[in-house]
Amino acid sequence: MSSSVMPTSAPPDAQPPAAVSAVGLRKSYGDTTVLGGIDLRIPAGSVFALLGPNGAGKTTTVKILSTLVTADGGRAQVAGHDIAVSPDGVRAAIGVTGQFSAVDGLITGEENMLLMADLHHLPRSEGRRVTAGLLERFGLDDAAKQPADTYSGGMRRRLDLAMTLVGSPRIIFLDEPTTGLDPRNRHTMWQTVRELVSDGVTVLLTTQYLEEADQLADRIAVLHDGRIAAEGSPDELKRLVPGGHVRLRFTDPAAYRSAASALREAVLDDKALALRMPGDGSPRALRSLLGRLDSAGVEADELTVHTPDLDDVFFALTGSTGRPGQKGGAAR
Numbered sequence: 001m002s003s004s005v006m007p008t009s010a011p012p013d014a015q016p017p018a019a020v021s022a023v024g025l026r027k028s029y030g031d032t033t034v035l036g037g038i039d040l041r042i043p044a045g046s047v048f049a050l051l052g053p054n055g056a057g058k059t060t061t062v063k064i065l066s067t068l069v070t071a072d073g074g075r076a077q078v079a080g081h082d083i084a085v086s087p088d089g090v091r092a093a094i095g096v097t098g099q100f101s102a103v104d105g106l107i108t109g110e111e112n113m114l115l116m117a118d119l120h121h122l123p124r125s126e127g128r129r130v131t132a133g134l135l136e137r138f139g140l141d142d143a144a145k146q147p148a149d150t151y152s153g154g155m156r157r158r159l160d161l162a163m164t165l166v167g168s169p170r171i172i173f174l175d176e177p178t179t180g181l182d183p184r185n186r187h188t189m190w191q192t193v194r195e196l197v198s199d200g201v202t203v204l205l206t207t208q209y210l211e212e213a214d215q216l217a218d219r220i221a222v223l224h225d226g227r228i229a230a231e232g233s234p235d236e237l238k239r240l241v242p243g244g245h246v247r248l249r250f251t252d253p254a255a256y257r258s259a260a261s262a263l264r265e266a267v268l269d270d271k272a273l274a275l276r277m278p279g280d281g282s283p284r285a286l287r288s289l290l291g292r293l294d295s296a297g298v299e300a301d302e303l304t305v306h307t308p309d310l311d312d313v314f315f316a317l318t319g320s321t322g323r324p325g326q327k328g329g330a331a332r
């Protein structure tokens with residue numbers, strides 16, 4: 001008879017268990033490589049954002065991890081199930097919402113929910129109870145008896161997410177959950193994601209909005225051209241780019257020239273009569289800067305402090321601003 005010793009406590013450097021992990025995921029369509037080998041590790045109970053512009057491969061990643069599409073190479077585990085070996089196990093553990101919505105527009109919101117409850121084999125009374133609770137939580141109880149086709153974009157997204165929650169998944173993939181939503185609906189969706197996480201759910205979110213990743217994610221991976229260009233917490237990513245700067249603008253060309261000769265390290269913008277000084281914008285740095293201007297006998301007409309944000313990171317890593325509709329070009 002063999003015996004095994006179970007560890008009674010985790011070693012001090014143990015990482016939290018991964019809800020999702022992937023190594024070397026690859027996918028091509030014809031000659032187009034969409035994913036060139038990506039690695040992911042998403043600790044249970046955290047929010048992980050996959051950030052990238054249109055066409056970066058975000059949806060493809062979600063489809064592979066949710067077993068809707070087969071990878072050409074690499075391995076992944078979701079909720080302890082290998083996506084290639086146990087796709088049913090993966091599907092039973094996850095909820096997916098996003099660009100490939102499950103909402104049927106011809107039936108009511110409530111009917112969509114009840115259908116979901118049936119799919120999850122909930123007893124009828126339990127299905128009704130869960131449906132009523134979720135419709136109320138998502139502010140859809142008034143519209144419950146109307147066909148989903150009559151819903152606004154925001155209501156449809158909320159219904160989609162509510163349908164996902166019927167099965168109480170512990171891992172949720174949200175593919176661009178707020179694309180196309182107005183700011184109010186976007187904030188409601190953010191609040192919902194925060195509530196899910198406080199219940200212990202793991203969220204993999206794809207987004208093209210830097211602010212969304214910054215607001216919600218514990219960790220962010222920047223996806224660019226099918227590869228992860230950088231990964232870290234929002235703060236770690238911001239530290240990747242050179243520090244901020246202070247911009248001084250003048251209306252009097254003579255004052256601008258005097259300032260430029262007093263501040264030799266400044267980057268000049270002759271057209272705007274503005275100069276940019278590297279610095280973190282701290283009170284100490286500002287005092288010293290203004291002191292130097294004083295000594296030169298000049299005063300700026302406008303002073304703005306620019307601290308690095310995820311926009312700068314995105315620009316530095318991908319040469320794109322990351323703002324929808326803007327491709328390439330200088331972010332500042």
Ligand SMILES: Nc1ncnc2c1ncn2[C@@H]1O[C@H](COP(=O)(O)OP(=O)(O)OP(=O)(O)O)[C@@H](O)[C@H]1O
Pocket residue numbers: 029034052053054055056057058059060061208
């Ligand atoms: N079934 C397919 N057949 C051929 N090409 C595809 C297919 N699915 C995706 N692609 C291509 O793969 C690339 C990545 O697509 P994907 O949808 O993963 O990007 P994304 O980052 O989610 O972008 P978006 O925000 O536009 O959805 C795109 O160039 C797309 O045209």
